[in-house]
Amino acid sequence: MATNAESIRNVAIFAGAAPRSVAPPDVARAQVGSRAQLALFWKTTLLVVASLAALGALVVASTGVIWVSIQEKQPGGTHLRLAVPAILVPLGLRFVPRHVWREQAPQVQPWMPVVKAAADELRKCPDGTFVEVRSRSEYVNIAKHGGEMVVDVDDGGDAVHFSFPIYLLGSVAHQIEADGSKR
Amino acid sequence: MKLNRVMLAGLTAALFGTAVLQAAGADQWIHIKVDSKVGDEERVRVNVPLSFAEKILPAIQADCLHNGKVRIEGNMDSVDLHALMDAIRSTGDSEFVTVESKHEHVRVAKQGAYMLIKVRDEDSWSKKADKAETVDVKVPLSVVEALLSGGKHELDLAAAVRALRAQGDTELVTVNDGEETVHIWVDSQNTSE
Numbered sequence: 001m002a003t004n005a006e007s008i009r010n011v012a013i014f015a016g017a018a019p020r021s022v023a024p025p026d027v028a029r030a031q032v033g034s035r036a037q038l039a040l041f042w043k044t045t046l047l048v049v050a051s052l053a054a055l056g057a058l059v060v061a062s063t064g065v066i067w068v069s070i071q072e073k074q075p076g077g078t079h080l081r082l083a084v085p086a087i088l089v090p091l092g093l094r095f096v097p098r099h100v101w102r103e104q105a106p107q108v109q110p111w112m113p114v115v116k117a118a119a120d121e122l123r124k125c126p127d128g129t130f131v132e133v134r135s136r137s138e139y140v141n142i143a144k145h146g147g148e149m150v151v152d153v154d155d156g157g158d159a160v161h162f163s164f165p166i167y168l169l170g171s172v173a174h175q176i177e178a179d180g181s182k183r
Numbered sequence: 184m185k186l187n188r189v190m191l192a193g194l195t196a197a198l199f200g201t202a203v204l205q206a207a208g209a210d211q212w213i214h215i216k217v218d219s220k221v222g223d224e225e226r227v228r229v230n231v232p233l234s235f236a237e238k239i240l241p242a243i244q245a246d247c248l249h250n251g252k253v254r255i256e257g258n259m260d261s262v263d264l265h266a267l268m269d270a271i272r273s274t275g276d277s278e279f280v281t282v283e284s285k286h287e288h289v290r291v292a293k294q295g296a297y298m299l300i301k302v303r304d305e306d307s308w309s310k311k312a313d314k315a316e317t318v319d320v321k322v323p324l325s326v327v328e329a330l331l332s333g334g335k336h337e338l339d340l341a342a343a344v345r346a347l348r349a350q351g352d353t354e355l356v357t358v359n360d361g362e363e364t365v366h367i368w369v370d371s372q373n374t375s376e
Contacts, residue, residue, distance in 0.1 A: 110244060117242040121235045126210055128230055128373030135223035 063087040064165030119170030214375040216366040233348040251341025316360040
């Protein structure tokens with residue numbers, strides 16, 4: 001019964017038929033309390049989401065990003081830009097189907113020690129352009145900048161830019177070796 | 184005044200010492216530069232740190248390249264490369280091969296710590312461009328020795344790279360046939376320009 005009375009009073013307050021001041025103090029306090037709880041809930045949620053986003057950004061920043069840009073040079077050609085967190089590559093490799101591993105393993109496995117050695121040594125190498133091919137119609141550049149390998153190819157029709165963190169080479173090679181031996 | 188001179192001398196010595204230490208610590212790069220004057224006028228530049236090559240070569244297990252060593256195909260039983268190298272090392276500066284013809288001059292010689300190969304082919308001059316074909320190869324003997332330090336039928340590329348790294352700045356190959364020039368050398372710069 002008391003609940004019904006409260007509802008009628010709330011409706012009256014809402015309609016302006018009854019003054020707010022007539023609401024009993026405990027009901028008003030409860031309403032304020034629930035609003036404060038709701039605000040606290042949203043604040044906490046926001047804080048958690050912001051922290052997760054900051055943590056994610058920190059992980060992506062520390063593990064690097066793979067940048068891919070493909071530009072068709074003809075008029076109206078598409079320009080595709082892609083930034084993939086490097087950390088997703090080893091994760092993605094876990095989902096490669098078994099039959100793909102079985103087919104590719106014999107070709108890929110013998111080169112994994114080379115890739116691992118290259119990755120280890122590239123990290124220690126000073127920065128510089130390793131390969132540059134330039135002609136009237138083509139341009140290819142493979143360079144190391146900081147902890148990244150940068151590949152630029154321009155064949156007159158398309159311009160491709162690809163960069164990736166060097167550690168990724170070693171990490172992927174290790175994983176391919178390990179997964180290949182398991183599967 | 185005397186104190187100033189001593190300080191200046193000390194400073195110069197310190198600067199010189201630092202420069203020497205930096206040069207010793209700098210990584211050596213092998214450079215390959217190809218310039219073509221024909222077709223698309225292609226320019227190729229390859230710059231590889233020797234430390235990188237040294238680590239990568241032993242990891243490659245390909246058809247004839249294993250553990251940084253290349254297996255020499257063909258019958259090598261009649262040629263003792265090690266004895267040949269010993270003979271070259273023990274002789275003084277001399278010309279081993281000289282071929283002179285109307286249009287071609289070939290010279291293989293030892294000069295100091297280097298093996299030199301010079302080819303001048305004027306035959307190509309008349310056919311192609313405005314210049315005779317020239318080939319100049321200058322290989323440090325230490326590198327040749329390292330190359331032959333493997334088994335009888337193999338060339339130790341990894342050891343050769345190590346020797347090349349220890350050699351310092353070196354001109355290795357220059358080829359010019361009028362249409363294309365190829366230049367291979369080693370220095371501590373990371374660019375070939």
